[in-house]
Amino acid sequence: MYCLLENRALLKISGTDSEAFLQAQLSNDISKLDDTSVQLNAYCQHQGKILALFWVIKCEDDFFLSFPLDLLEAIRSRLQMFVIMSDVDITDITKKYIQVGCINETHQKALVINDKLSLIITDKKNINQFNMEPTVHWDMACVDSSLPEIFSITSEKLVPQMLNLDIDEFGVNFSKGCYPGQEVVARLHYLGSAKRRLFAFDLDSEVNIGDSLYCASSKSAKARGARYKSSGIVIFRIKYNSHFYCLATLEVELKDAKITLNNEQGPTLTRINK
Structure with missing residues (x-):
């Protein structure tokens, strides 16, 4: 089953220092990420409270960060604050690509989240390649998998x-x-x-x-x-x-x-x- 995830933002992190930059900002080990899976990361403030949860994807030398759309402006601005003198570019590519949630599907472009869920990021022109089902099926699968999410209303409230x-x-x-x-x-x-x-x-x-x-x-x-x-x-x-x-x-x-x-x-x- 495929579901169009329209409520998710997508940032591209590029530049020679992109991996080191994310390694210094996020909770998981970015160096262990390959190009076949999605890595879950907490982006925390100094008190350990989560600002956002990222699905991090490695795309050749770049990285994509997928997270709820209602956090886009706040998170992009905060990440930009920490670039300083690093060779890092942060680009909003939300409107350039579509994000497709896969439930119990095998697809050559699918990036594994867990044993049931995976993610495809592809150009908008490819949308007709998928027989999309209502997003509520994806949301139910996330509940079944206990896959957490952070939205603006719960940002900075949980460790x-x-x-x-x-x-x-x-x-x-x-x-x-x-x-x-x-x-x-x-x-x-x-x-x-x-x-x-x-x-x-x-x-x-x-x-x-x-x-x-x-x-x-x-x-x-x-x-x-x-x-x-x-x-x-x-x-x-x-x-x-x-x-x-x-x-x-x-x-x-x-x-x-x-x-x-x-x-x-x-x-x-x-x-x-x-």
Whole structure:
């Protein structure tokens, strides 16, 4: 199945210093990226909070960064700030190419994301080569794969561990060099103190990115009289076959507790076991 991913920006990073530049900015080891796969990377600020999640693609001597369109201007400007005297060019090529999500497809141009999902980046003139299905199928596959995303509403709110990026070093490499926020991310890793993780949920009611998860039995919710303190946050949501699904962070100790949306009277979320 092929789906046109129209809501994603695409930046090209080129120049003789492009690999070194990205290595110094992103959470994963860029030197390990080949031209057959997509590498997930967190772009963090100095406190370790994620500004954006990039799908990084190597294209000969250049690199492509794919991420949600609503972050394009903020991220392009921030990356440009750190170019300084390096031989690095950052070009917005969003309108030049199309991005096609592949679900359980084998294609010679497909770049592997995981065992189910892959990505094709191709010229717009090739769009008719694909029998596109509605994007909701891609979104559902992302929920099934627990593939996280960061949008403007959740930018600078989460550290990589909350999105499970540290597990099997899927999105964070702990032996590479420094990058913004690296000390905070590494300290959480080596102390084993990730109290919140990413989980998939379903529910019968409308849910939106940025909504809070609430647990009446949470110690943090009761602390200092904070009756409605959040125990997590929704980072991705879809409506699929008249039902709602989402990916959300949640305190690990509450994963089997009753979780409601936004407050104690909100709709109940059912965790999807994987």
